[in-house]
Amino acid sequence: xxxxxxxxxxxxxxxxxxxxxxxxxxxxxxxxxxxxxxxxxxxxxxxxxxxxxxxxxxxxxxxxxxxxxxxxxxxxxxxxxxxxxxxxxxxxxxxxxxxxxxxxxxxxxxxxxxxxxxxxxxxxxxxxxxxxxxxxxxxxxxxxxxxxxxxxxxxxxxxxxxxxxxxxxxxxxxxxxxxxxxxxxxxxxxxxxxxxxxxxxxxxxxxxxxxxxxxxxxxxxxxxxxxxxxxxxxxxxxxxxxxxxxxxxxxxxxxxxxxxxxxxxxxxxxxxxxxxxxxxxxxxxxxxxxxxxxxxxxxxxxxxxxxxxxxxxxxxxxxxxxxxxxxxxxxxxxxxxxxxxxxxxxxxxxxxxxxxxxxxxxxxxxxxxxxxxxxxxxxxxxxxxxxxxxxxxxxxxxxxxx
Amino acid sequence: xxxxxxxxxxxxxxxxxxxxxxxxxxxxxxxxxxxxxxxxxxxxxxxxxxxxxxxxxxxxxxxxxxxxxxxxxxxxxxxxxxxxxxxxxxxxxxxxxxxxxxxxxxxxxxxxxxxxxxxxxxxxxxxxxxxxxxxxxxxxxxxxxxxxxxxxxxxxxxxxxxxxxxxxxxxxxxxxxxxxxxxxxxxxxxxxxxxxxxxxxxxxxxxxxxxxxxxxxxxxxxxxxxxxxxxxxxxxxxxxxxxxxxxxxxxxxxxxxxxxxxxxxxxxxxxxxxxxxxxxxxxxxxxxxxxxxxxx
Numbered sequence: 001x002x003x004x005x006x007x008x009x010x011x012x013x014x015x016x017x018x019x020x021x022x023x024x025x026x027x028x029x030x031x032x033x034x035x036x037x038x039x040x041x042x043x044x045x046x047x048x049x050x051x052x053x054x055x056x057x058x059x060x061x062x063x064x065x066x067x068x069x070x071x072x073x074x075x076x077x078x079x080x081x082x083x084x085x086x087x088x089x090x091x092x093x094x095x096x097x098x099x100x101x102x103x104x105x106x107x108x109x110x111x112x113x114x115x116x117x118x119x120x121x122x123x124x125x126x127x128x129x130x131x132x133x134x135x136x137x138x139x140x141x142x143x144x145x146x147x148x149x150x151x152x153x154x155x156x157x158x159x160x161x162x163x164x165x166x167x168x169x170x171x172x173x174x175x176x177x178x179x180x181x182x183x184x185x186x187x188x189x190x191x192x193x194x195x196x197x198x199x200x201x202x203x204x205x206x207x208x209x210x211x212x213x214x215x216x217x218x219x220x221x222x223x224x225x226x227x228x229x230x231x232x233x234x235x236x237x238x239x240x241x242x243x244x245x246x247x248x249x250x251x252x253x254x255x256x257x258x259x260x261x262x263x264x265x266x267x268x269x270x271x272x273x274x275x276x277x278x279x280x281x282x283x284x285x286x287x288x289x290x291x292x293x294x295x296x297x298x299x300x301x302x303x304x305x306x307x308x309x310x311x312x313x314x315x316x317x318x319x320x321x322x323x324x325x326x327x328x329x330x331x332x333x334x335x336x337x338x339x340x341x342x343x344x345x346x347x348x349x350x351x352x353x354x355x356x357x358x359x360x361x362x363x364x365x366x367x368x369x370x371x372x373x374x375x376x377x378x379x380x381x382x383x384x385x386x387x388x389x390x391x392x393x394x395x396x397x398x399x400x401x402x
Numbered sequence: 403x404x405x406x407x408x409x410x411x412x413x414x415x416x417x418x419x420x421x422x423x424x425x426x427x428x429x430x431x432x433x434x435x436x437x438x439x440x441x442x443x444x445x446x447x448x449x450x451x452x453x454x455x456x457x458x459x460x461x462x463x464x465x466x467x468x469x470x471x472x473x474x475x476x477x478x479x480x481x482x483x484x485x486x487x488x489x490x491x492x493x494x495x496x497x498x499x500x501x502x503x504x505x506x507x508x509x510x511x512x513x514x515x516x517x518x519x520x521x522x523x524x525x526x527x528x529x530x531x532x533x534x535x536x537x538x539x540x541x542x543x544x545x546x547x548x549x550x551x552x553x554x555x556x557x558x559x560x561x562x563x564x565x566x567x568x569x570x571x572x573x574x575x576x577x578x579x580x581x582x583x584x585x586x587x588x589x590x591x592x593x594x595x596x597x598x599x600x601x602x603x604x605x606x607x608x609x610x611x612x613x614x615x616x617x618x619x620x621x622x623x624x625x626x627x628x629x630x631x632x633x634x635x636x637x638x639x640x641x642x643x644x645x646x647x648x649x650x651x652x653x654x655x656x657x658x659x660x661x662x663x664x665x666x667x668x669x670x671x672x673x674x675x676x677x678x679x680x681x682x683x684x685x686x687x688x689x690x691x692x693x694x695x696x697x698x
Contacts, residue, residue, distance in 0.1 A: 302462065304464050304467070310411075314415065324437055332436075344462070379421065382441075382442040399433040399440040399441070400431065400433075400518060
């Protein structure tokens with residue numbers, strides 16, 4: 001069976017050219033880039049090239065603003081903890097309720113240590129209230145951390161505008177741009193963003209490599225201290241093969257940026273329109289007019305997401321869901337709950353995330369399969385009759401909490 | 403993705419007895435929409451004999467919720483109400499060749515739907531005292547509410563005591579930080595500070611009336627009970643020794659080195675803990691591990 005991978009916001013396949021680029025760094029190019037001899041020097045030059053490739057993708061002013069880390073989570077932790085350590089008198093953080101756990105869990109932990117965490121709320125379309133944000137900026141705030149694009153809905157936050165406001169108020173600004181990097185132009189040099197996190201495996205580089213962008217002149221305290229790697233800002237021998245791979249992947253992402261925002265977007269829109277034309281009581285979550293070109297998050301009412309995924313998987317289609325069951329938690333996705341999506345729909349959300357490898361034939365197949373899967377599960381649902389939802393669903397089926 | 407048994411997948415992909423039931427005279431609606439699992443069980447009961455002539459379900463939920471519902475209807479059809487009420491959630495899980503720990507609540511939901519449907523048939527009101535909190539221990543499916551209540555009821559002060567009473571934290575230890583946080587919170591209610599160095603109170607959790615001989619006999623019974631099942635798969639198990647909370651067994655024949663060995667042992671461990679009411683660790687003996695090492 002042909003398999004169709006539409007879970008590219010979770011991770012992407014490593015591009016074959018990226019694999020080719022990295023392989024020599026496991027074998028003949030094994031030197032330590034810190035070494036003086038030719039073995040090390042050649043690797044050092046390769047890292048320099050990779051740094052410039054990433055700089056170009058980010059639109060950063062200097063290649064030295066790129067720090068290689070092990071993953072997006074490390075970049076997030078480094079950014080926030082650095083801001084706190086560099087400004088011990090500032091004890092507040094501003095973030096949002098819909099951030100990735102890499103930010104939310106860290107903030108929860110810091111809250112227990114006595115820091116004050118302000119979590120900006122979102123409306124039904126996942127948008128922030130900038131007046132609420134303006135009101136919270138003060139000299140007590142160490143850092144603002146707001147994601148560039150939401151991983152579940154793809155919805156953008158106005159990070160450049162928010163960074164300007166933070167800058168004016170004298171507050172550092174960090175953005176977790178793991179989902180945005182490689183999909184849209186960032187042009188960091190023209191922004192007031194101080195720090196940005198990125199992750200290799202979201203843009204067809206391997207897992208285990210991340211980037212922290214650190215604007216030149218920003219006050220910084222490293223998370224890992226030790227050797228002088230990454231100019232002392234991230235000690236530890238460089239993961240040279242993965243860094244070279246990320247450089248190659250960054251160059252390719254920049255080259256296909258146009259494709260991402262035309263062809264991938266067209267396929268995504270076709271997928272949504274095709275599914276919604278056939279399936280009633282389903283809707284796109286987030287802000288459809290202001291989001292990543294590759295992400296479609298559709299809520300199917302009165303059925304549950306894990307069951308949808310299991311059936312899709314049977315047809316060879318890979319996607320992901322915001323249901324509680326897929327994450328092992330009791331609550332459905334915090335992003336869906338924050339947008340006020342009712343439980344009967346939040347558990348039935350399915351995220352389809354495309355990539356530049358997605359084909360028209362694959363999308364046609366998904367449009368054919370999804371309505372069957374939804375119909376099959378609705379047949380089992382206590383909220384569903386033969387033709388549609390039962391009258392007054394919440395009243396007709398009100399189970400005792402078990 | 404979850405590690406579902408073939409039986410779970412089969413019942414999910416081709417559920418039995420799904421849909422509304424004409425002429426149902428006992429209906430039970432249970433579950434929690436916020437948790438994403440809810441089930442309506444419908445029974446057609448013969449008023450004379452109280453035999454369940456037909457049963458069907460409608461489920462809003464995940465793969466194992468649908469499979470558990472399907473299994474439940476198959477198990478209870480043809481049983482009298484009193485017989486059906488003896489069906490435990492473990493019976494439902496066993497019928498499906500087991501459920502992942504995070505999914506055991508699906509089988510609990512099935513059992514509760516059955517109680518609710520029978521109560522509905524008998525004109526009684528069924529109320530549920532079961533409150534579910536965030537899952538803390540994933541190995542033994544123990545939630546925060548149960549841990550909090552157990553700490554309060556038994557005045558527990560250490561992680562080890564919590565493990566002895568609830569099993570939480572008894573396996574991979576990943577939730578010990580979470581258990582400590584609950585201890586800190588609950589102890590603070592009475593103005594006590596959590597002391598990580600405190601030694602657990604010497605509490606004998608096993609029912610006091612059981613002496614060592616009775617306890618070992620009970621362990622032997624549990625082991626005996628699983629043997630026919632293993633023998634069917636050309637394997638076997640024997641009890642080697644009991645040392646405190648550790649039960650040493652020897653895995654024989656096909657069981658030795660079987661990829662499912664740890665699953666089998668976990669199942670036996672679970673049964674022993676339920677039977678003895680205390681934390682038990684089942685360890686395969688060195689002889690078994692040696693054969694395994696050489697076999698591979």
